[in-house]
Amino acid sequence: MLDEALEAYVATAREVGNASSLHASGRRARRRVEESREQVAAVLGARPSEVIFTGGGTESDNLAVKGIFWARRGAGPDRRRVVSSAVEHHAVLDAVDWLAQHEGAEVGWLPVDAAGRLDPQVLRAELTAHADRVAVVTAMWANNEVGTVQPVAELAAVAAEHGVPFHTDAIQAVGQVPVDFAASGVSALTITGHKLGGPTGVGALLLARDVAATPLLHGGGQERDIRSGTLDTAGIVAFAVAVERAVKGQQEYAARVAALRDDLVERVRQAVPEVIYNGAPTDRLPGNAHFSFPGCEGDALLLLLDAQGIACSTGSACSAGVAQPSHVLLAMGADDDRARSSLRFSLGHTSTQADVDALIAALPAAVDRARRAAALRTPR
């Protein structure tokens, strides 16, 4: 957590009461929550009433996808179609799948190109064919694995032409690229605290005033009657501090980290010439470098680099911890082997040139070893 966010958290947690209570300490808490709401709204181009605090990104995504689906279907029973890109985070993918399995939703999975980009023309074709049946469109602002930034404003405009609400998961985007809720034209936008130096377990859904959503959680109706639960005042205050810092520092941060990333990419390519740089070359998160290392298994490379103190990520793992080929890479047209040979290096606030140097120093030997290990898969 950012120092400022942590200090705000501790100070608030020490002093305040329940923001729903009417007595003095409750009012104080309420005030902190509302100030935080205004703070988040101001830096993200939203109105305060459009900020719904939640328990984090997964809840915000579920609330948007399921909540808007239910509300729209409630208003028009034919609206049962959910449109989603094939490269969404599991918080969206699995929510969509759940609607298909349990709520009779039909799903239009939209393909992406080799860079992981969703072409607005693909969405247009989908909506031209099915607009009157579509309950909600969801497409992430920026991909968490390969870093590709989607043309969100164009996509939202296409959805608006057809009168369909458009949700975007912007968890990866805030603080990394410019994000303005009103200017983007989206109907709903997910953010979360821990990706931008705030606390874990606090997030928000920005939801336009004219978009209805049926609640996931029922109870006191604390957040616009769309989300219930006693508000985590300290967490919300710290979250707002982190959001403000991230957005205000975005430009400077992005310039510094992108330069570091570009250096990393260039040197990885020199060190391992056959490497494949995945994702969009320019419309990309500044801190993201994602590669496939042909002939290697990503989890072997991860083990070897981890032993050298270098943290990186493969795609996702199943609940037993077995590495799975990334659905994002597969959707981009990679085969199983290439998907399994992939590794992501993420740069952030604390990353330095020395980190890049250390990676480049360790990488060739690690790739060599991983390749030898992978060759053993061939039946003897």
Place this chain on the structure above:
Amino acid sequence: MRVLAAMSGGVDSAVAAARAVAAGHDVTGVHLALARNPQTYRTGARGCCTLEDSRDARRAADVIGIPFYVWDMADRFHEDVVDDFVAEYAAGRTPNPCLRCNEKIKFAAVLDRAVALGFDAVVTGHHARLGADGLLRRSVDLAKDQSYVLAVLTREQLDRSIFPLGDLTKAQVRAEAAERGLAVADKPDSHDICFIADGDTRGFLAGRLGEAPGDVVDASTGAVVGSHSGAYAYTVGQRRGLHLDRPAPDGRPRYVLSITPKTNTVTVGPAEALDVSDVRAVRPVWTGGARPDAPVECEVQLRAHGDVVPATVALDGDQLHAELRRPVRGVAAGQALVAYRPDPAGDVVLGSATITG
């Protein structure tokens, strides 16, 4: 040394990993995902490779303070162990899947990958001793001794193996786990075959091989005395579950003497017809010293947890021949013959081979 600890999620492998750290090794923990569809919860003491086991292994690695990863060995395991298990039964033999797993997975696929990734050795929680002399010996805990299922390992494999538990009894392992704060200290022992979660081997084989009805024939008369729904479900020496139509003429119990897949026949006979004093085996491995040119006086064990008998063992190319000092009842093809040299410091594994008859 840089060593890879195979961690099943059980108490033995957790303590083995902790002991490897205490011995000064640079240890990395790995859980092998062997099941293609891991079940969420273990049932009783049966089975392994569940989500719970994976989590237990990870927690043990946390407590020990070592890096931890999950390696997906499901495909290799299915090809080399499960499919082999089914094929062996179909061929009328009685395989030992734990032995096969050691031979093909833990000390082959896993060890090879570990070596390729720069590790020097693999550490496991097997109950067996492997000292500086390079000799594999029985565990001090004879009830838990696993040298039989390790005897298939070659010199090269043993040279890259570490078994830190051989000088501990199971009770001591549990006590040490508790001392080290490992939550798996009182986790039940796993037994049976890990990929047959309900313990119903016959049902498992029937599911894979289908029903194949055939005759049960009495060896002494040649008469058909019953029927079976698949010869693969029988093991030499088996008495129960024969469901014979009529008692034998001599009125004595009948045992499975042999299985003939070609004619899908199970042959039964009286107990003494099971007596074997002459055992032939193939693909010998010899690690208890130089491979002998002359016959060797030793003891042999012919099945897991089976009795040992004095014998003379001779090697000839890819063949092994054992003359037993006293007959043994029910020697099943497919099991391992393991030769031991009695030793006060722990009986030494000399070698092993796969029994053919």
